[in-house]
Amino acid sequence: MEYDKKQFANVSSDNLDLESKEEKEELKKINEENKDMFTLMKDEIKDVEEVRFTHKLKRSSCLFK
Numbered sequence: 901m902e903y904d905k906k907q908f909a910n911v912s913s914d915n916l917d918l919e920s921k922e923e924k925e926e927l928k929k930i931n932e933e934n935k936d937m938f939t940l941m942k943d944e945i946k947d948v949e950e951v952r953f954t955h956k957l958k959r960s961s962c963l964f965k
């Protein structure tokens with residue numbers, strides 16, 4: 901779907917690709933450093949698909965997906 905020759909995008913999607921290369925690398929590093937903790941959290945909260953750090957959240961500390 902388009903408007904004024906611009907493609908619409910789902911803002912809740914994981915693949916909006918709005919971050920710079922440096923931001924992507926920083927997020928990847930943070931998630932890798934905390935991989936064990938995130939795995940433990942995911943295992944403890946059975947209804948969660950994924951646990952990871954993100955810059956998308958501004959007013960909330962977590963997002964359950």
